[in-house]
Amino acid sequence: QVHWVQSGAEMKKPGSSFKVSCKTSGDSFSRHGIAWVRQAPGQGLEYMGGIVPSYDVANYAQKFQGRVTMTADKSTKTVYMDLRRVTSEDTAVYYCVRTVEDDLGAFYFDYWGQGTRVTVSS
Amino acid sequence: QSVLTQPPSASGTFGQSVTIYCSGVSSRVGSDKVNWYQQVPGTAPKLLIYSNIKRPSGVPDRFSGSKSGSSASLAISGLQSDDEADYYCAAWDDSLTGLWVFGGGTKLTV
Numbered sequence: 160q161v162h163w164v165q166s167g168a169e170m171k172k173p174g175s176s177f178k179v180s181c182k183t184s185g186d187s188f189s190r191h192g193i194a195w196v197r198q199a200p201g202q203g204l205e206y207m208g209g210i211v212p213s214y215d216v217a218n219y220a221q222k223f224q225g226r227v228t229m230t231a232d233k234s235t236k237t238v239y240m241d242l243r244r245v246t247s248e249d250t251a252v253y254y255c256v257r258t259v260e261d262d263l264g265a266f267y268f269d270y271w272g273q274g275t276r277v278t279v280s281s
Numbered sequence: 282q283s284v285l286t287q288p289p290s291a292s293g294t295f296g297q298s299v300t301i302y303c304s305g306v307s308s309r310v311g312s313d314k315v316n317w318y319q320q321v322p323g324t325a326p327k328l329l330i331y332s333n334i335k336r337p338s339g340v341p342d343r344f345s346g347s348k349s350g351s352s353a354s355l356a357i358s359g360l361q362s363d364d365e366a367d368y369y370c371a372a373w374d375d376s377l378t379g380l381w382v383f384g385g386g387t388k389l390t391v
Contacts, residue, residue, distance in 0.1 A: 171325055173350075195382065202327065204369055206381035220380055265332035266373060267316040271325035 161185060161270045165255060168276040169174040171251040174240040180273045183256030187270070188212050192258035194268060195229065205251075210238060211260060213262045215254045252276050285370050285384035292390040296360040301387045303370030306351050312374050315353035317346055320367045320386075329368075330355060357389075365391045 166180040181193065192210035208219035212231035219227050228241040240257060257270040286304045293299035307313055317330040324365060328337050330346035343358045357364055370384040 196381075196383075203367075203372070203386040204320075204383040206383065208380070218380060222287065261332060263332070263334070265314045265335075267328060267331035268318070268371075269328050269331075270325075271327070274325055 161187060163187070163255060163270070163272045165253075165272045165275045167170070169278070171245055171277060171279050173246050173279055173281055175245060177239060177245065177277055178219075178239055178241045179255075180237050180239050181272050182235065182237045183255075184236070184258075187257050188231070188233070191230075193238045194256045194258050195227075195253060196256050196268070196271075197253045197276075198246070199251040200249075207240070207253075212236075212238060218266050224254075232252070241243065245277075247279050250279045283376065287368075287370060287384035287387045289385065290388045290390065291358075293360045294355065295362065295391060297355065297360050299360060299389065300345060300357075301355045301368050301389070303353045303355075303384050304351060306348065306372055306376060307355050307376070308351065312376070313348070314372065315346070315348055316371045317344075317353075317355045320369065320370045321368050322366070323362075326369065334391055343377060360391050362391055365389055 164182045169177050171177050192211045194207050195207040197205050210217040210229040217229040226243050231238045242246045252274040254274045255272040256268040259269045260266050314332045318326040319329045320326040333348040335347045343354045367386045369386045374382050
């Protein structure tokens with residue numbers, strides 16, 4: 160049974176930074192990629208980037224490059240998403256998501272964390 | 282701005298069927314596989330369909346996916362009240378630095 164735990168809700172001021180953690184379980188950390196997807200209030204899903212913990216390689220959506228860093232801690236099987244210079248437009252629920260590949264090379268998100276609500280407001 | 286386009290809303294009657302479309306799907310290998318997610322308000326999205334037509338274990342066969350040309354679709358038969366949710370299509374797009382792209386979502390009302 161997959162059970163991931165994300166860090167709790169945060170309130171941040173514009174211009175500051177925040178870091179969301181996602182503690183994974185089982186072999187998710189060693190076998191799969193982990194993506195971050197966010198959802199602003201009343202809006203759709205937005206992909207931010209992802210990391211392959213076993214290789215410690217991260218890729219970011221162009222929109223977030225320079226502002227986001229995704230890291231992985233092998234000792235605790237935890238991934239982190241750090242977003243800097245935030246504005247009110249970064250107010251959203253942030254999800255860590257497991258990326259899997261089937262035997263025919265198709266990728267998909269098969270498990271979503273519970274989400275972390277981040278509110279940016281002065 | 283999504284490059285995958287979905288209608289913002291859809292509706293159906295209990296027990297009937299409904300189809301949700303997602304246009305703008307690439308024909309390039311690797312970018313031509315569409316996944317569908319269901320999101321009940323207040324909860325995390327859930328995988329419904331992957332690789333255009335495949336259903337993960339645990340997803341009822343009332344849900345089915347298909348793809349034709351640059352359009353994918355999600356069909357739901359035997360509509361139930363629990364099906365009232367937002368539905369998103371998604372695909373990998375290696376032509377963009379955005380990598381994964383989502384449709385804007387379709388709110389289904391039963």
